[in-house]
Amino acid sequence: MLPEVKLDALMVRHAEIESRLNGQLSAEDFVKLSRELSELSPVVEAIRNYRSAAAELQDVEALFADPGTDSEMREIADAERRELREKLEVLQHQIRLQLLPKDAMDERSVVIEIRAGTGGDEASLFAGVLFRMYERYAAKQGWKVEVVSASEGAVGGYKEIIAEITGRGVFAKLKYESGVHRVQRVPETEASGRVHTSAATVAVLPQAEDVDINIRDEDLKIDTMRAQGAGGQHVNKTESAIRITHIPSGIVVAVQDDRSQHKNKAKAMALLRAKLYDSEREKLDSARAADRKVQVGSGDRSERIRTYNFPQGRVTDHRINLTLYKLPEVIEGEALGELIDALVAENQAALLAAQNDAA
Known part of the structure; x- marks a missing residue:
């Protein structure tokens, strides 16, 4: 059974927000209430449909x-009640999914880092394939992609x-991409046609606010320097590149993508x-080891999550087998x-199972 008290509270909150949005607000x-309303509206619609079907x-x-x-x-009524029972089951499942605890970061934009791993030049080429894959997927979602820094392969x-x-809800989708991606294919430079295995690591970090x-x-510690590599004479004449060291953590970031030092900073x-x-989130995740058991994968970036096999045209996600x-389409x-x-x-099913066990 669904928690009717919780459903009532959601309906009341939805009506309250609608009323407040019709008044004077900063x-x-x-913006804050509009965002909450857009998150509540689908579950409220499902609750209304559920209660209407239950009354019917x-x-x-x-x-x-x-x-x-x-x-x-009686025969007509029997057929109708079977249909309504099925409809109620579907609506109950929808509502349960919408009531699952959400990651507070799900709506955030992200920083994505892709690094070539084992495999030399082939790994660098694969890192490029992965970046273009995410770039195309982002375009289909209506998201914007902007390169922060890049180091090209030989x-x-x-x-x-x-x-x-x-964009909206980027982390909710891309957070599952963190980990080691492995590729198996024949390099263009390989005369004997042997299949090589190489890898690239992907890290997806939710963007933090002030x-x-x-x-x-x-x-x-902020250092300025001349940009290295491609970029034309102007880039190398001015000290537009920025390197920032966060002394307490030892984290170092460097950006030289833009000609403007201000934009790079x-x-x-x-x-x-x-x-x-992300470092703080990892510490919290470690402290919540029990919670992590119900998530897909461990979130460990050293974990091999997916294999792209070109000779067989297949992609395998090892976390869910x-x-x-459809390798070209992927x-x-x-x-x-x-x-x-x-x-x-899969993650929703695991959370639902954990919730049922706790009930």
């Missing part, structure tokens, strides 16, 4: 149980690339804030959503 309160079922059950109901009408791809992906992390100026500070916040023979960003949706569903 811009900050309006009650009427049909009464008609079916009435001795005065003729056989033809024959293409990236030794390392860091980018911001901004209120999340307090960074003191005295804890920072802003990007570096955003990246530092995300790294510090799901294999799709790396084009078209079918990546199928993997992500399966991971979300």
Whole structure:
């Protein structure tokens, strides 16, 4: 059974927000309440549909149980009550999913870091494939991708690339991508046609806001330098590159992507804030070891999460033992959503099971 008291409270809160939004509010309160309303509206709609179907079922059950109901009408009522019971089960499941505890960071934008691992030049090329996959997937979601810093590989791809992906609910989708991604394919430079295995690591960090992390100026060492590598003469003539060291944690970030030192510093500070916040989240996760058992994977970035096998055209996610023979569609960003949706569903099922065990 659904917790009716909790459903009533959600309905009351939804009505309260609607009323407040019709009154005088500051811009900050309006944005905050509008966001809460958009999160509550789907569950409130499901609650209304559930209660309407429950009332309808009650009427049909009464008609079916009435001795005065003729056989033809009883047959119709029996068919209707079966349909309504199925509908109620679906609505109950929807509401239970929407009532699951949510990660406070799910709505945030992210910083994504992709680094070539074992495999030399082939690993750098694969890191480039992964970045383009996320870039295309982000475009399909209506998200914006901006490169923060990049170090290109000798024959293409990236030794390392860091980018911001901004939009609504980015972390909710991409948080499952953190870990080691392995590729099996024949390199273009391999004359004998042997399949090589190489890897790249992906880290997805929720973007932190000023209120999340307090960074003191005295804890920072900021260095400026000339940008290295490609970028034209202008880039190398000016000290536009920025390196920031957070002294207490030892975390170092460097950005040289933009010609403007001011813009590079802003990007570096955003990246530092995300790294510090992620570090704090990891500490909390370690302290909540029991909670982590119900999540898909451990979140450990050394964990091998997925294999992309080019000769067989398949992608396997090892956490949920799901294999799709759609490798081209996945790396084009078209079918990546199928993997992500399966991971979300698995995580929801694990949370529901844990909730039922605790009940």
